Amino acid sequence: MKAVCWWGKTEVRVVDVPEPEILNPHDAIVRVTLTAICGSDLHLYDGYVPTMMRGDILGHEFMGEVVEVGEEVTNLRAGDRVIVPFPIACGRCWFCENRQWSLCDNTNPNAWMIESLMGYSGAGLFGYSHMYGGYAGGQAQYVRVPFADVSPLKIPDGLPDEKVLFLTDILPTGWMAAENCEIEAGDTVAVWGCGPVGLFAIRSAWMQGAGRVIAIDRFRERLRLAQSDGRTEIVDYSEVNVFDTLKEMTGGRGPDRCIDAVGMEAHGHFPDAVLDRVKQAMKLTFDRAHVLRQALHCCRKGGTVSIPGVYAGFVDKVPLGTAFGKGLTLKMGQTHVQNYTRMLLEKIMSGEIDPSFIITHRVSLDDAPEMYRTFRDKQDDCVKVVMRPAA
Template identity: 65%
Template sequence: MEALTWHGEQDVRVDEVPKPEVVNPSDAVIEITATAICGSDLHLYNGYMPGMREGDVLGHEPMGEVVEVGDEVETLEVGDRVVVPFTIGCGSCWFCGEDMYSLCDNSNPNAEVARKAMGHSPAGLLGFSHLLGGYAGGQAEYLRVPYADVGPVKIESDLPDEQVLFLSDIFPTGYMAAENAEIEPEDTVAVWGCGPVGQFAIQSAWMLGANRVIAIDRIQERLDMASSHGDAETINFEHEDVYDRLMEMTGDRGPDRCIDAVGTEAHGTGLKGVTEKVKQEMHLQDDRVHVLRQAIKCCRKGGTISVPGVYLREGDNVPLGPMMNKALTIKTGQTHVQRYLDPLLEKIEDGEIDPSFVISHEEPLTSGPELYDTFNRKDDECIKVMLTP
């Protein structure tokens, strides 16, 4: 079968790889009908994610039709149409029992390696390095789905793929980010990053009762989307000082809730921003934590900072003193996707949201290498790429 595979920094190729089969009796195999390139994939593309191996199949936002099931699979049948979450949960460990599927104890076969790096191993993730399981991803014609009774959600309506595909990651990720922000009525919510996760964080902030949403980015088409689809006020950080503008907009109090939807490859401004980028590219530092630092500075005293943006290792100069003295709450985490599948599918079916608004490019799977480059460069007004095998 054809798949998009990783061959090193900024080297993604279309390769012929073996078609997956049922390995464990709890597996299913799906034929992919739609998949996507995620901002998190760019961390792999740019060589920042440890544990990648040449030939790894990429992608963690898949959906399709079930073509094979293992003997122990009870909830799926051949022919079912499903969206597959990127987090892999066993369904039986303590963390899965607490609906914290991205912390599953049993789904990462390389748990000991992850434990040495992090202290404990999180769950295995589709298409996201051998540190987190080495599972083949969904930017391919077929995908093996482990623990198939726990992950996939069946789509039993005639909603098109583009409306439900993002249940696999970015819609639940944006929603959990807003939920983690602990939004209360009358709150002002500031969202750093107007990529796809930021767009869904904005939408979700309104769903959870925000009084005001302010979106921060430097790419104009993303700010325009945040304004037109998300009813957000906007700040272009290349044209305005974010701290000064937020203080002006909030009467010097600061936003009540701040969401870092950027993560490790944050763009700073001025000499400091350039220096941080060079240091990361030369492996003199790990994560660029510019947005996290800025959110800590800007958030009102006693506020909450939610971090859906992916960080990979360590970051320099995190302002722990301001964080502590301002009594801030920080909530983070990979998304517990399975927790949100049914309620967010219901919101789509009820017409409360059409997630397809983020798609800017829809192309065949074989166009993947070129679109990785386009997405990485933010060229051609590229916000979200959907691929079809």
């Protein structure tokens, strides 16, 4: 089968690889009908996530048709159409039972790698490096889905793939970003970054009762999409001072809730793998934590800063004194996708939201190498790339 493989820094290849097989009793095999490149895949592409190996199959946003199930999977059968959340959850550990699916104890076979870095390991992820489990991803014609009895959600016939694909990651991620803000009626929510997660955070903030939403970016197409709901206000940070502008827009008070939907290029110190990348990564840290610092600075006293953007290593010069002085609440983490899929599917079916509005590029799997580059460089007004693996 065809699969998009990581081949080293800024190189992906479409390679003919063997088809996946059932390895464990709770596995299923899914024939992928639609998959996407995620902004966080660019961290892998740019070589900032340690423990990637040449030949690893990429992709954690994918959906398709079940073709085979393991003996312990009783809720799915061949022919079912499913979306597959990106964190792999066992459904049985203490964390899963407490609905913290992305912190699952049992799905990362390489947990020791992350433990050496962070103390404890969360869930295994599809196509996201060996320290996150080393699972083959879904930018392929077929994919093995472990614990298929827990997370995949069946999609009714008649709903096009493009409307439901983003239930796998970015739509729930945008929703949880807003939820972590604990928005109260009349709140002003500021969202840094109008990529797919930021755009969904904006829509989610409105759905969760925000009084105003302000979007901050500099790419015209992204600001246009943010504004397309007719009520989100925009700030182009390349033209104005963000702090002054936000302060002025909010009567000198500051936004009540701030969302950092940018994050930074993930990086980390992994004992034997990345010493040579550390300097480069550290330099990046100084550059890219800018949004987090700015959000902490801009947020009103007693407000909330929610961080859906990915951080993976150490961040320097975070104004913790500011956060303390203003009594801020910080919430962050990988999305517990499984908590939101059913509810968001209903919103899609009722027409309350159509997530496909962010798609700018529809291509085949063979176009992956070019599309990674286009997306990374934000050329051609690229916001979201979806790929059809079928030949």
